[in-house]
Amino acid sequence: MRVNVDLRLKDVPGQLIKALEPISLNEGNIVGVVHNHDLVTGGRISVNVTFEYKDQRALDAISSAWKERGVEVVKMGEIFRTYAAEYLLVGDLTHAILRTITESIEGMEGVETMDLQYSLATGTADRSVLLVVSVRERERVRDIDSYLGAMSERHDFLLIRGMGV
Amino acid sequence: MRLALVGFGTVGQGLAEAVAMKKDLIYDRFGTELRIVAAFDSRTYAMDPRGLKPLELVARKQAGKGLGRTRPKSVAEMLRELDYDVLVEMTPTNIEDAEPGYTNIRTALECCRDVVTSNKGPLALRFRTLDELARKNGVELRFEATVGGATPIINLSRELLMAEKVESMKGILNGTCNFILSRMGEEGLPFEYVLKEAQEMGYAEADPSYDIDGIDSASKLAILANAIMGMDVTYHDVRRTGIRRITQEAVELAAKERKVIRLIGEVNGEGVEVAPRMVPLGHPLAISGTLNVLHMHTDLAGAITVVGRGAGRKETASAIMSDLVGLLKRNACLLNGRVK
Secondary structure (H helix, E strand, C coil), X not given: CEEEEEEEEECCXXXXXXXXXXXXXXXXXXXXXXXXXXXXXXXXXXXXXXXXXXXXXXXXXXXXXXXXXXXXEEEEEEECCCEXXXXXXXXXXXXXXXXXXXXHHHCCCCEEEEEEEEXXXXXXXXXXXXXXXXXXXXXXXXXXXXXXXXXXXXXXXXXEECCCC | CEEEEECCCHHXXXXXXXXHXXXXXXXXXXXXXXXXXXXXXXXXXXXXXXXXXXXXXXXXXXXXXXXXXXXXXXXXXXXXXXXXXEEEECCCCCXXXXXXXXXXXXXXXXXXXXXXXXXXXXXXXXXHHHHHHHHHCCCCEECHHHCCCCCCCHHHHHHHCCCCCEEEEEEECCHHHHHHHHHHHHHCCCHHHHHHHHHHCCCCCCCCHHHXXXXXXXXHHHHHHHHHHCCCCCHHHCEECCCCCCCHHHHHHHHHCCEEEEEEEEEECCEEEEEEEEEECCCCCCCCCCEEEEEEEECCCEEEEEEEECCCHHHHHHHHHHHHHHHHHHXXXXXXXXXX
């Protein structure tokens, strides 16, 4: 799991290592560090760290270590990595079918968000619809692929997938 | 090395020109020549064990005179009686029953002759049969020209990357479709308009279905799946969607997301498929024009991308020449006793 924290450190040398060391000691993986030298309040500077941790016990151990070392935790929040899968559908996509498709996808497990854009072709009944679906786990993309594949076959839509996540 | 050329259209003539052009290079490198001892077109033939003059054959063909005498029997029957080392099979692809290419290739392999071909049909439909026959008879069947034109895909994978396990492949294998989709995206033109333009420029046939319905790409993908990934598939096993129904609106919607639409062939653990896909700008497969590209993932080398010109007289001749050079190298090794 991935987490993002705002820390406040004493503005003296050696403090950053003091803040990052507990993450490594507890088998965490530091993904990013933003050191805000300009943001000094009450003699402390602000540092934003994103890291992956093994389990809740490891995260608790890191938090305790910070407390012992005088590192102040201002804010901590989970970050979920999401994968965006894109699809273009071309065909006689009525409002009713579009509603069915969007409701079905939104109801699928692990689907975070869905963005939909469409246009109506001039002179033909074919409409093009772009769907961008964010999912929590890569494996969920396969479920959406299968669902849209089956819908396209049933309703004779052209399905254009992205390159995969 | 004595060659029997079967098929003397654009590809056959291009090869004859390349043989003439590279005569000195071949002699300097291998101390031998590529001697054309027989050439066949759909109706006529020419034969000379001392060697035919390649450029004279081309001139005769272009003057509309045929290659020489009218064939008294089928090419396959004549091949059985002919003395040659390598059959170069360049008849047009027939994806219905692979003929006459299949019978010509089979005949040569049965007679223990090496074969080089540019004809996709026999390999897209009967790959395993021909491959096993070649192995059984201890001869080579080489087919670089069947996929990607001048892009060295097959020999790169089967020779230089021999120690690699190719885990997946994605590619653009048809220049006509890529030209149409590039023009639609870059100029905002509708499909029908660009198709006509492609026909006028000679990139698409009068009946374009072979290209735009993905038949050509699917044939090539089946060959790659067999030759590079060791699968046992035919053209009929490839899930296939063409580009006919792609609208200008679909292209524009993709562009809003910084994507282009391309006809992509893909082989992975889940199967073999040709279909239009949205490709991010900057991706190795987001190429424009008539180029071909193959992007593969291997266990040791990781990602490898090869790009090149996928069709044309010289380009196809280049691929056939690379196969002929491969045979010359093998022969040189055999002579030196370096192959066991």
